[in-house]
Amino acid sequence: MKKQKVIAIIGPIASGKGTSADFFVKKYKFKKITMSDFLRQEARRRRVHPTRLYFRKLQKELREKFGQNILVEMARKKVKDNPEKNFVIDGLRDYREAKYAKKKFKLKIILIDADPSVRFRRQKERHRNGFSQTYLEFLHEDAVENSIFDFHKTKKLADFKIFSDKGKEHLYKELEKLKRKLRI
Numbered sequence: 256m257k258k259q260k261v262i263a264i265i266g267p268i269a270s271g272k273g274t275s276a277d278f279f280v281k282k283y284k285f286k287k288i289t290m291s292d293f294l295r296q297e298a299r300r301r302r303v304h305p306t307r308l309y310f311r312k313l314q315k316e317l318r319e320k321f322g323q324n325i326l327v328e329m330a331r332k333k334v335k336d337n338p339e340k341n342f343v344i345d346g347l348r349d350y351r352e353a354k355y356a357k358k359k360f361k362l363k364i365i366l367i368d369a370d371p372s373v374r375f376r377r378q379k380e381r382h383r384n385g386f387s388q389t390y391l392e393f394l395h396e397d398a399v400e401n402s403i404f405d406f407h408k409t410k411k412l413a414d415f416k417i418f419s420d421k422g423k424e425h426l427y428k429e430l431e432k433l434k435r436k437l438r439i
């Protein structure tokens with residue numbers, strides 16, 4: 256039986272994390288776990304409109320009630336329940352969660368990053384409600400999340416780093432090169 260692979264993709268807002276995770280899903284049949292989906296699911300259950308601010312409050316509440324690593328444990332259950340599948344975890348942001356996940360899954364972490372102006376443009380193109388409308392708001396939101404999640408520390412946990420400023424095709428080429436290093 257082949258050994259299960261679990262990788263994580265981290266990065267700031269609109270850096271290309273989801274696109275990178277989808278690459279592994281589409282090309283290599285990985286199952287995707289998006290950390291914020293656990294929060295979205297809980298927000299729907301509570302009938303609350305999901306915003307970044309609400310997600311931060313909800314995450315804090317869940318951590319206080321169930322422990323610091325509740326979201327990682329939810330992901331871990333999905334992985335354990337499907338030992339024949341490989342997984343890509345999209346969106347670890349908090350340093351403590353990423354460190355815990357790296358240890359528990361023995362996973363490799365890929366940092367996807369891009370220039371803030373590129374990330375802002377991408378976020379605007381998503382047309383999601385409750386997100387930054389101006390570049391200054393975006394920079395503020397980015398700084399707040401970096402501070403709350405100690406993302407400057409989280410980045411240091413990355414085993415690999417890819418800049419996604421040059422578009423999807425370039426990103427896919429970089430991920431394909433990385434795939435060989437990951438022995439997928």
